[in-house]
Amino acid sequence: MTKDEWIENFKNTHGGREPKPKEFRRALNNGDFSLEEQSQADQPSLEKRSMAPKAPLSKRIRSSHNGISSLVLSFLSFLLTLMPLIIIFRPSFLDDLNTRAEIENTSSMILAVFFLGCLLLVLSFVFAIPSLFEKPRHLAFIALCFSLLNGAYVYSLLAFAFNGGTYLTNIINLLRTIFS
Structure with a gap:
């Protein structure tokens, strides 16, 4: 007897009253x-059920976690790579x-934070690129775009530091001679 048949039988014998949870459990x-709900004859056989393709749940969860992880990592990398500029352009901090020794310690800390941001940028690329090939793609796409924007910022900052450093010192020396 199925559950529905038992409930109908119970209603017929008890004047249309629904069974209480205690009566149902008993x-x-x-x-x-x-x-x-189905009888044994209506159910598909074990062989048919085992051959049916099933999407692994762990793979779906992992891919969405990769998208979220890459988004979080790209945001953190942007904050860490932007932090040195925020520190440098704050005059009260430099005063x-x-x-x-304080200047050297501060510059070491600024470089460490910047390169930690660069490392997180690489990790966000590592998480975002494989996530583009699995659903949901929107988080990975946003993270990849944000990481590319951050990568362009890091590249321009490093290019300026390596190539424009001599120009900056020449400009500073020129300004010193003018104002002295």
Whole structure:
């Protein structure tokens, strides 16, 4: 007997009253009915069920986590690579540096934070690129665009540091001679 048949039988014998949860549990425990909706003849055989393709749940979860991870990593990398500029352009922070040791420690910290941001940028690319080939793609696409924008910023900053450093020192020396 199925669950629906038992409920109909219960309503007929008890004047149309619905069974209470306690009565339902007791009948289920006594074996008066089973919770299966189909009879054994209607159910597909074990061979047919095992051959049906199933999408692995862990792969779907992992791919969405990759998209989220790449988005978070690209945002963190942007913050860490932007932090040195925020520190440098804050005049009150630079005025507090009095000794050469403080300046060297601060510059070491700024470089460490910047290169940590660059490392996170590489990791966000590593997570974003494989996520583009699996659904959902929208998070990976946003992370990849954000990472490319951040990569262009890092590249331009490094190119300026390597190539424009001599021009900057020449400009500073020129301004010193003009104002002295």
